[in-house]
Amino acid sequence: MTAAAGFxxxxxxxxxVSLSQPAALAGQVLTPVLWVLVVGPALARAFGGFTHQVNYxxxxxxxxxxxxxxxxxxxxxxxxxxxRDWGIMRELLVAPVHRAVIPLASTAVVLTxxxxxxxxxxxxxxxxxxxxxxxxxxxxxxxxxxxLLSAGVYGLAEFLVYTIKKPQAFGTLIPAIGATxxxxxxxxxxxxxxPVGIRWLTWVLPWTxxxxxxxxxxxxxxxxxxxxxxxxxxxxASAALLSLAFLAAFAALTQTxxxxxxxxxxxx
Amino acid sequence: MQVTRFTVTHMMQVTKPPLVVAGLTKTYPGGxxxxxxxxxxxxxxxxxxxxxxxxxxxxxxxxxxxTLVRPSGGRALVAGLDVMRxxxxxxxxxxxxxQDSVLDNDFSGFQxxxxxxxxxxxxxxxxxxxxxxxxxTGRASDGVRTYSGGxxxxxxxxxxxxxxxxxxxxxxxxxxLDPIVRSELWxxxxxxxxxxxxxxxxxxxxxxxxxxxxxxVAIIDHGTIVALDTPARLIADLGQHVLDLGVGAxxxxxxxxxxxxxxxxxxxxxxxxxxxxxxxxxxxELTDLASRLDLTPAGATTIAIRPATLNxxxxxxxxxxRARAEAAA
Numbered sequence: 250m251t252a253a254a255g256f257x258x259x260x261x262x263x264x265x266v267s268l269s270q271p272a273a274l275a276g277q278v279l280t281p282v283l284w285v286l287v288v289g290p291a292l293a294r295a296f297g298g299f300t301h302q303v304n305y306x307x308x309x310x311x312x313x314x315x316x317x318x319x320x321x322x323x324x325x326x327x328x329x330x331x332x333r334d335w336g337i338m339r340e341l342l343v344a345p346v347h348r349a350v351i352p353l354a355s356t357a358v359v360l361t362x363x364x365x366x367x368x369x370x371x372x373x374x375x376x377x378x379x380x381x382x383x384x385x386x387x388x389x390x391x392x393x394x395x396x397l398l399s400a401g402v403y404g405l406a407e408f409l410v411y412t413i414k415k416p417q418a419f420g421t422l423i424p425a426i427g428a429t430x431x432x433x434x435x436x437x438x439x440x441x442x443x444p445v446g447i448r449w450l451t452w453v454l455p456w457t458x459x460x461x462x463x464x465x466x467x468x469x470x471x472x473x474x475x476x477x478x479x480x481x482x483x484x485x486a487s488a489a490l491l492s493l494a495f496l497a498a499f500a501a502l503t504q505t506x507x508x509x510x511x512x513x514x515x516x517x
Numbered sequence: 518m519q520v521t522r523f524t525v526t527h528m529m530q531v532t533k534p535p536l537v538v539a540g541l542t543k544t545y546p547g548g549x550x551x552x553x554x555x556x557x558x559x560x561x562x563x564x565x566x567x568x569x570x571x572x573x574x575x576x577x578x579x580x581x582x583x584t585l586v587r588p589s590g591g592r593a594l595v596a597g598l599d600v601m602r603x604x605x606x607x608x609x610x611x612x613x614x615x616q617d618s619v620l621d622n623d624f625s626g627f628q629x630x631x632x633x634x635x636x637x638x639x640x641x642x643x644x645x646x647x648x649x650x651x652x653x654t655g656r657a658s659d660g661v662r663t664y665s666g667g668x669x670x671x672x673x674x675x676x677x678x679x680x681x682x683x684x685x686x687x688x689x690x691x692x693x694l695d696p697i698v699r700s701e702l703w704x705x706x707x708x709x710x711x712x713x714x715x716x717x718x719x720x721x722x723x724x725x726x727x728x729x730x731x732x733x734v735a736i737i738d739h740g741t742i743v744a745l746d747t748p749a750r751l752i753a754d755l756g757q758h759v760l761d762l763g764v765g766a767x768x769x770x771x772x773x774x775x776x777x778x779x780x781x782x783x784x785x786x787x788x789x790x791x792x793x794x795x796x797x798x799x800x801x802e803l804t805d806l807a808s809r810l811d812l813t814p815a816g817a818t819t820i821a822i823r824p825a826t827l828n829x830x831x832x833x834x835x836x837x838x839r840a841r842a843e844a845a846a
Contacts, residue, residue, distance in 0.1 A: 258635035266623055337621045337632075340676075343583050344636040345609035517545065517586045 255346030259354035266328055267358055280321075281366050284313045285373040292437060303472040307381060310374030311463040312436030315456045317370065318363045318395060319402040320427035325359045326406030327423075330416055333514075342515055352511050356403055356504070363399040367392075371467075381467040390489055391466025397496040398459035402426070404503030411510035430456040441477050452478055455499040458492035465489050533597040534558040535684045535716040536565070536582070540591035543577050543740075551577040553740035554591065559684075559718055559733075564710055566731035567720040568831065574740040575720035576616065579688050582718070583613050596683045609637065611684040612677030612715075616692055618669045620661045626672050627657040630679060637680035647675040650709060667698035671705065678713055685710070687719040691726065699723070703730050724827040728752075736831055743834040751830045756783050756795035758803050759829050762812060763819035764792050770815040778810055786832050795825055795833060 268274050293305045329352075332338040341351055375381070383391070405426065413419050433447065434440070434456035440448055451457045457478060465473035465485065475488035483491070536559035543552040552574045559565040567575045580586030581593050584604040593600045596610035621629050630644040648654050651671040661669060670690060677685055690706065691699040703726055710717050721727050727734055728748045735745040744751055760782070764771045768787055775785050775794060781802070783795035796803050803822050812820055 254638060255636065258632065261635070262621070262632050265628075266621070270623065335622070337619055337629075339585070339615055339619045340613075340633070341636070342585060343608050343611075343613045344633075345605050345638075346636055347605065515585070517580065 255344070255350045256354050256357075259341065259346070259351060260357050263328070263355050263358040264361060267325070267362055278365075278369065281313070281317050281369040282373060284317060285310055285370050285377060289313060289374070290377065303468065304378075304380050306374065306377055307379035307468055308464065308472055309437060310370055310377075310379050311467060312431075312460055314367060314370055314395060314463055315398065315434060315436050315460045316428065316431040317366050318399045319430070319456065320423075321362055321366065322359050322399045322402040323406045323423045323427035325355070325362075325403055326410045326419060327416075329355060329407055330410045330419060333410070334416070338515070348512070348515065349508065352407055352504075352507055355407070356400055359399055359403040360396055363395060367395050382469055383467050387466040389466075390493065391463045393493060394459050394462035394466065394496055397493070397500045398455055401455055401496065401500035401503045404500060404505075404507040407507035408503060408510045411507070411514040430454045433457075434460055435474055435477070436460050439474055439477060441474075448477075455496055458495050462489060462492050462496070465492075533594070534560055535596055536718055537594040538578070538582075538591070539593075541578065541581060541588055541593055542590040543574075543581065543586060544589045551740055552581075552588075555735075555737065555740070555742045556591075557735050557742065557745055559716055562710075562714060562716055563732045564707070564717040564719065564730055566727040566734035567718065567737060568722065568724050568727055568734050568827070569720075569737040570722055570835075573722075573737045575722075575737055576688055577740075578737070579613075579686055579718070579720055582607075582686060583611070584608060609680070610682060611686055612680060612682035614670070614673045614677050614685075614687045614690055616689040618666075618673070620669060620673065622660070622662045625658050625660055626653055626664070629661060629672065630657075630676055633676045633679050639680050643679055643681075647678055648672075650712070651675040651705060665698075667694055667702065670694065670698075670702060674702075674706065674709065678709060678715065681713075682715060685715045685717045687717065689721055690719060691721065691723060699726060706730065724831050728827040734827065736827075736834055738831075738835045744830065748827050751827065752825050755825050755830050755833055756797045757825055758796050758798065758800055759823055759825045760794040760796060760803060760807055761819070761821040761823065762792045762794070762817045763790060764816060765790050765818060767816060768792055771812060771817050774810055774812055774815045779806065781806060784833065786829075786836050788832065793829060793832070795829060 289306060289309050292309045342348060371381070409419055409422060433451050434454050435451065436456070440451045440457060443451060461474045461478060465475060470485040473485065475485055475492060479488040479491055539556050541552055541555050544550045555574070555578065567578060569575050577586055581588045581600060582595055584600050584607055588601070595607045598606045598610065600607050621632065626648065627644060630648065631641055634641045634644060645654070648657050651674060653668060653672055653675065656664065656668065661672065664672065674690070687706070691702055694702065706717065707730055719727070719731065731748060733745070733747050734751070735742045737743070762771055771792060772785055775782060781796055781798045786793045798806060800822055807820055807822065
């Protein structure tokens with residue numbers, strides 16, 4: 250069997266698990282709707298006055314991308330855990346499919362869901378009055394940032410699933426990893442307002458690079474905040490490339506760690 | 518007939534035993550020696566039982582054959598393919614039913630079958646045939662979450678046969694099922710094996726069930742095969758009948774009587790408050806011998822004679838092995 254055929258079968262199955270249940274589908278769709286239509290405007294009223302250079306509705310809607318996508322990716326780890334402990338994982342492991350394809354197909358589904366949520370957020374934000382200005386290269390940068398952040402967080406989730414083993418312990422990490430970085434990374438306010446010590450922490454958070462790249466790609470240099478991460482002398486394009494490389498390294502690291510943990514856990 | 522490379526390869530594979538295990542060992546990290554050098558072969562079309570108590574090494578052995586466990590030593594060949602060198606081809610050649618349910622609970626019976634068909638790349642038109650064979654046609658579109666334990670196991674057997682495997686591996690297929698369902702399931706396994714012409718390796722600790730189904734059995738204890746033969750020959754080697762004696766908490770006087778008994782009685786085996794003695798005598802001869810022994814005055818509370826079973830063979834072999842181990846220690 251070709252790896253592609255195995256991948257397709259696994260991808261279709263995992264996508265069905267993620268979206269076939271009405272509650273799961275509603276959760277995946279309604280979360281961005283709620284955040285863009287209700288939470289975003291509320292944040293705009295509360296914090297919107299801090300800058301006059303950018304449209305805060307646009308600013309915070311892209312901030313919501315780095316909440317919803319990573320949170321969904323962390324939650325996807327629960328499906329993996331369920332498959333392993335009470336579901337179909339062993340059937341997949343004895344299938345004539347290269348085992349490395351199993352986590353790859355799961356990551357592809359996470360990216361598919363992320364793409365849908367990204368489209369909903371941007372679409373609704375536009376409907377609510379957000380303004381985005383982009384070029385093909387900048388749009389690609391933003392999409393790559395969203396994809397790398399999702400893939401990286403899912404890699405981390407899968408690594409934890411195969412390392413921690415207990416559902417209760419993993420459950421406590423979902424909000425810790427899925428949500429806490431969101432409030433630190435500059436999604437709601439610029440990281441420049443944070444104390445210097447905390448700012449150091451935000452620089453190593455992939456979320457910070459993700460949201461800056463999204464704004465770089467869809468809102469322009471002024472809103473991006475890349476100059477708050479990298480030395481001021483760098484051009485915006487160079488800073489964006491560095492942040493993209495940072496995100497790519499994050500995704501590669503967590504995906505590799507996840508693959509190793511998966512192999513160690515499934516082959517005794 | 519046009520001879521193709523496929524034909525030659527297929528013929529070569531067919532002439533080899535479908536399953537060969539040679540000197541297999543497995544030591545888990547931490548030093549647990551689950552399998553200690555076992556060897557056996559399973560012939561084409563055979564139902565072969567791997568019998569033993571929990572923790573004997575059965576599941577580890579099946580784990581090696583299904584490429585889920587990496588062996589520490591020895592070799593295992595499935596359909597002539599080395600499990601370590603050609604794991605994908607090995608997995609294609611077999612169907613597996615695990616000890617506990619491994620189904621997608623979010624999906625229907627049909628959807629579970631369809632996923633298997635896609636992964637094994639086999640036509641989906643066989644799904645209906647197999648669901649019918651296991652009596653699940655009427656429930657095919659229901660979620661497996663609503664299935665009983667027996668229905669889930671039937672579905673898993675049908676699923677394992679979907680890819681037309683040469684070998685079917687069943688790990689404790691009747692575990693946790695009630696006696697009626699267990700009996701029906703064994704009957705179904707036997708029927709499907711005959712219809713599909715598949716070789717079956719089944720592990721179980723229900724020895725008496727295996728006695729009626731398996732062509733040959735290997736009894737495994739503490740990671741070692743202690744006997745391997747047909748159930749009938751293993752039982753014949755032990756003795757056709759067993760004398761069961763209730764002895765309470767003080768079996769010594771009864772054991773002393775048995776030690777002085779005339780020829781025809783085997784080694785007594787004590788289990789709890791009972792002593793079982795295998796015998797090569799016929800039932801009337803054994804009844805006559807028991808009536809001549811002073812078993813009741815020695816403390817025997819009950820005396821019964823029954824045909825020997827695989828269970829007796831297992832108890833005899835494992836207690837003898839333990840006695841040897843204790844003596845060596």
